[in-house]
Amino acid sequence: MTLTQHVRNGWYLGAWSDEIGRTLKQRWITDLPVCFYRLPDQTVTAVEDRCPHRKYPLSLGHLDDDGTLQCDYHGYRFDGQGVCVGVAEQADKPKAALRRFPLVERDGAVWIWPGDPELADEGLLPDTSWLNDPNWTHVHGVVPLKARHLLLLENLLDLTHETFLHPTSIGNAAVAATPIDVTVDGDRVGFSRRMTGIEAPPFYEKSCGLTSPVDRWQDGDFYPPGIFVLNIRVAATGTEEPDGFHMKVLYGMTPGRGNETHDFYALGRDYLIDDQELTRFQHEQQLAVMQEDVDALEAQEIMYATDPGGTAESSIKSDLAALRGRRAVAKMLTREQQAGTARPRASA
């Protein structure tokens, strides 16, 4: 696995809505510095975080009440469309404009398309209505990860690792012992694992008050290049749908700068939604599990980074979804490169 370039013609989770306000927020996305902020009408905007004058980060500048963004190095000022409306030193307006990124704010998430704006298609976004559904509750956040995006992608597409990496929370022998069905629909890669009559992993035992044996289902969907949604269903063995406990996990796997990744997460459930204690427990568990992943992926990143094109990888059947995920991303990158749109357009 050598792919360290980033697909840009695709949606990435850029920020949670509650992260963006009237202060300027910098976040690197696919090696592009991005400055997020809200205009007076509350719409979110994101521009390349480099002043076209001398590249100073605009996120170190400030935002006026009328939505004007000012660079705090030499005073370039930009309106809500990113067009330069003036500079302190002279009366004439310099010809300059900021590159603005297509955004969609929906269900508390801000999605960003770092590539060719003409290709940005909202229809490619997954259904996130559960983040905003009164019958569901969820927790969310973002965890920094010093490992390339593809390692996170493969982590999520091969949950067999739960058995070994998360044995005290969500993993047990049944996960690795149960093979997955893999489906590919266009660029999308899905997998499904049905564990029946298994021992309840500790997290679900506590989260759902279940005792063994249980049935546990995992249905994961990877929307390349950077979105993963896992549908979880846990129930006493033999319980038919739609009964049982449902949870969803959304991961935004957003490449940052170099081989760093923003690991966005949202964990939702459709039961005991007012139980604050349960929410706190689940959030702690989610972060603990993610920390186990982060530790593993960062250790793995060092091994890949120091072994460029070196030793061959061994693969097994349970890698199938992850290998297809890799191929999906590699194909997107090839398409971009062939179309000549891999590089961002120069600022106007």
Place this chain on the structure above:
Amino acid sequence: MTSPPTAAPDTHTLGSAEAGTPSAARRGTEFEGTATVVARQTVADGVVSLELAASCGEPLPPWRPGAHIDVVLPTGVIRQYSLCGPVKDTARWRVAVLREPDGRGGSQWIHDHLVEGGELRVRGPRNNFPLRPAARYLFVGGGIGITPLLPMIAEAEAAGAEWSLLYGGRTRASMAFLPELEGYGERVTVRPQDQYGLLDLTGHLGDPDRSALVYCCGPAGLIDAVEAHCAGWPTGALNVERFAAADVRQPAGDEAEQPIEVELRASGTTLTVPPGLSVLKAVEQAGVPVLSSCEEGICGSCETSVLEGEVDHRDSLLTDDERAANDTMLICVSRARGRRLVLDL
């Protein structure tokens, strides 16, 4: 629900059991170390049974029906074998090994070189094929696939469950453990193919039955047939275990038995690839460098562009659309539908 041997470790995870290390290590309830062959017996044509004991003399960890162990051969090859002796025996593990002339040499090494008193590195047990409680069991075994079923049958019998076994093989002489099974009387139906033809799955399995679980192990074709029969059964009723070697897609018809001509256009070479030799091996033997890794049609390292000819895809990685496009193939396992392929190598 199929159960390919996905939990099998690769060689890296066995680092703590280096050759020559006499001690045994335990990780959780697993044994990892050297085992001595305390008994070896030919139990059918091409099948030997081995009884293994920990070389250090310690008891072996407990296991449940359906469990397998990993055997690490001196050649570095790792093979999984189902435990088929009594579950209660913590002094010895029994496995049975079929000589597979077309395999990668693991079983042949065992047949030709491993004698009583010999040592092997083993690890396990692990269970990808657990027996779940049920009132009624329908067992279907094909050839060496009988091995995981033996302890299952013993457990079903001890539990007082209703059970029956349909056991097929090429010939009666090739079918292992018949004397053991005959002790169960009418519950066991032995059907060698040279006398009875294909197994009567319809007669054995009958209609879907909510109280019954089906356990099947054997060659891919048999498992595919049982899966087809059980398509309408409740989810989870069918439990199968496939062998790694049999898991690669089987040849389509007789075409695979023919030699194929493979032109390597960029190299200006044309090869004849005989049956039994992979396109990858033929290309390597011709001195044309090509990346490869798993040689099982999984990892995609050997993916090669196809310029002409129709591919007989036998990999696990490509999607249906990618296969239909016929412009790429994994040359470690896939072959040609016709007699000729032109590759961009």
